[in-house]
Amino acid sequence: MSAPTLAPAVPEARGRLRLTGIGKTFGGERDRVVALEGVDLDIRPGEFVAVVGGSGCGKSTMLAVAAGLEQPTSGTVTAAGGVALMFQESNLLPWLTAAQNVELALRLRGVDKVERREKARELLGRVKLARHADKRPHELSGGMRQRVALARVLAQEAAIVLMDEPFGALDAMTRDQMHDLIESLWLESGFTVVLVTHNVREAVRLADRSILMGSRPGRVIHTQPNDLPRPRLMDQGPVVAMAADLTRRLREEVADHDDADYFTI
Amino acid sequence: MTTPTTSRSEDAEQVADDVPVVRERPDRSRWARGPLPVLLAVVIFLAVWQVVVWTGWRPQYLLPGPVAVIGELGQLATQPLFWQALARTLLRALVGFALAVGIGTIIGLAAARSALLRAAIGSLVTGLQTMPSVVWFPLAILLLGLGEQAILFVVILGAAPSIANGVLSGVDHVPPAYFRLGKVLGAEGWRLYRFIVIPAALPAYVSGLNQGWAFAWRSLMAGELLVVIPGAVALGNRLAFAQEFGDATGLLAYMLVILVIGMLADLGFSALSRNLRRRRGLAVR
Numbered sequence: 001m002s003a004p005t006l007a008p009a010v011p012e013a014r015g016r017l018r019l020t021g022i023g024k025t026f027g028g029e030r031d032r033v034v035a036l037e038g039v040d041l042d043i044r045p046g047e048f049v050a051v052v053g054g055s056g057c058g059k060s061t062m063l064a065v066a067a068g069l070e071q072p073t074s075g076t077v078t079a080a081g082g083v084a085l086m087f088q089e090s091n092l093l094p095w096l097t098a099a100q101n102v103e104l105a106l107r108l109r110g111v112d113k114v115e116r117r118e119k120a121r122e123l124l125g126r127v128k129l130a131r132h133a134d135k136r137p138h139e140l141s142g143g144m145r146q147r148v149a150l151a152r153v154l155a156q157e158a159a160i161v162l163m164d165e166p167f168g169a170l171d172a173m174t175r176d177q178m179h180d181l182i183e184s185l186w187l188e189s190g191f192t193v194v195l196v197t198h199n200v201r202e203a204v205r206l207a208d209r210s211i212l213m214g215s216r217p218g219r220v221i222h223t224q225p226n227d228l229p230r231p232r233l234m235d236q237g238p239v240v241a242m243a244a245d246l247t248r249r250l251r252e253e254v255a256d257h258d259d260a261d262y263f264t265i
Numbered sequence: 266m267t268t269p270t271t272s273r274s275e276d277a278e279q280v281a282d283d284v285p286v287v288r289e290r291p292d293r294s295r296w297a298r299g300p301l302p303v304l305l306a307v308v309i310f311l312a313v314w315q316v317v318v319w320t321g322w323r324p325q326y327l328l329p330g331p332v333a334v335i336g337e338l339g340q341l342a343t344q345p346l347f348w349q350a351l352a353r354t355l356l357r358a359l360v361g362f363a364l365a366v367g368i369g370t371i372i373g374l375a376a377a378r379s380a381l382l383r384a385a386i387g388s389l390v391t392g393l394q395t396m397p398s399v400v401w402f403p404l405a406i407l408l409l410g411l412g413e414q415a416i417l418f419v420v421i422l423g424a425a426p427s428i429a430n431g432v433l434s435g436v437d438h439v440p441p442a443y444f445r446l447g448k449v450l451g452a453e454g455w456r457l458y459r460f461i462v463i464p465a466a467l468p469a470y471v472s473g474l475n476q477g478w479a480f481a482w483r484s485l486m487a488g489e490l491l492v493v494i495p496g497a498v499a500l501g502n503r504l505a506f507a508q509e510f511g512d513a514t515g516l517l518a519y520m521l522v523i524l525v526i527g528m529l530a531d532l533g534f535s536a537l538s539r540n541l542r543r544r545r546g547l548a549v550r
Contacts, residue, residue, distance in 0.1 A: 085449045095545055
């Protein structure tokens with residue numbers, strides 16, 4: 001499960017994502033919840049950033065704001081070159097086959113019929129699902145469904161790809177394969193990635209930069225650059241060490257709240 | 266159905282990833298979904314009927330047995346009158362149902378898209394649905410006269426609310442995640458409906474159609490008993506006719522025809538709904 005021929009650098013930078021002073025509150029006067037407060041992020045084109053935090057720290061809300069699914073209460077979002085979002089569950093449409101799910105993204109971008117048929121097959125090939133193009137989502141395993149979702153994200157040809165814990169429901173082996181796949185697609189295509197995860201090691205495995213978030217209010221508590229050589233493995237010494245350090249920082253943050261949420265290393 | 270092993274060879278990297286979800290039930294229940302249970306039920310029904318006749322509870326000229334009735338049905342099938350009645354009734358049912366589908370769907374979609382409209386007509390639709398459609402006939406006859414229009418009017422009123430409700434409940438139960446997906450993929454307005462909402466709402470819509478059909482059929486039968494148009498033979502008024510002439514065998518033969526049409530329609534809708542659900546990997550009853 002290694003990807004031996006990874007290019008050393010990102011070939012082409014495309015999308016820059018900037019969040020400035022993002023605040024998001026839910027509820028009314030009495031039940032106000034401050035989900036995000038003063039979140040500033042400046043993500044370089046082609047950068048792979050992981051956002052890590054316990055559940056309830058607002059990381060998914062931040063992603064929804066970046067994707068334009070939620071309006072921030074304050075602050076601005078600038079995303080250059082289009083945004084695609086990969087969901088926690090694959091969120092494939094069950095009445096469509098794998099290929100049709102991918103084709104829908106193309107169709108909604110105005111790609112014509114002949115071209116999108118061809119393109120969908122090609123994209124499924126890139127996620128190694130060419131042979132399952134005509135299966136429906138319920139006929140695929142969890143990992144295969146996430147790969148179809150990934151092909152659909154690629155079909156959007158967005159410069160920025162946001163991922164909301166897309167590997168959370170997968171077993172360790174499948175997750176490792178998804179890591180390799182996403183890393184190689186990212187290196188090939190050079191899009192910007194923001195990966196939200198509660199798995200600290202996953203963040204260190206994949207990202208150029210890990211951003212730790214604390215809760216109540218959701219905010220950035222630490223930024224950890226990561227230039228460990230790629231490809232990395234989840235159980236490599238330096239990966240484990242960096243993850244341990246990040247975990248310690250998260251623990252310190254969580255210790256401030258007595259109903260501490262979970263996160264894993 | 267694929268076996269987990271077919272994809273193993275695709276790339277050596279895949280290991281734990283390729284075990285598709287088990288979704289077929291064991292063969293034991295397969296026969297339960299075929300035509301056999303229906304046949305069995307029909308046989309039991311006929312047997313009970315025959316037993317009641319044998320008890321001599323009512324003389325045979327009032328309550329003939331299934332053999333006599335089925336014989337009478339064979340007899341009827343040779344007469345053009347029977348086929349005229351059947352054709353007229355089916356035509357009324359299909360036209361009324363088709364109009365109800367159109368009207369119910371438009372009202373359902375409009376109410377699904379507009380909160381105001383929904384609040385305004387939501388409970389009205391449910392109220393109409395619970396109102397026995399036979400109640401409408403006196404008014405319909407008064408307004409439209411003793412004719413086809415009165416019957417169609419009531420058939421539509423009977424069926425359209427169920428269909429509108431099917432649309433509404435289908436749209437209501439579209440998972441929020443699909444709307445988020447639609448937004449991310451850039452599907453807005455009509456395209457959101459065309460590609461995501463309508464297909465997602467389809468199973469509930471089919472249930473609404475099924476229920477709408479049942480109401481249409483009942484309304485039609487009530488209408489054909491009440492609204493007798495001179496010269497226009499139909500299944501319902503053949504019933505009334507048979508009763509007046511004390512023709513119990515003919516009466517039961519026509520009832521049997523009405524029952525069979527209802528069962529066939531139900532089988533059709535069930536098959537449609539089962540097919541839809543199976544394609545989506547949903548549990549099949």
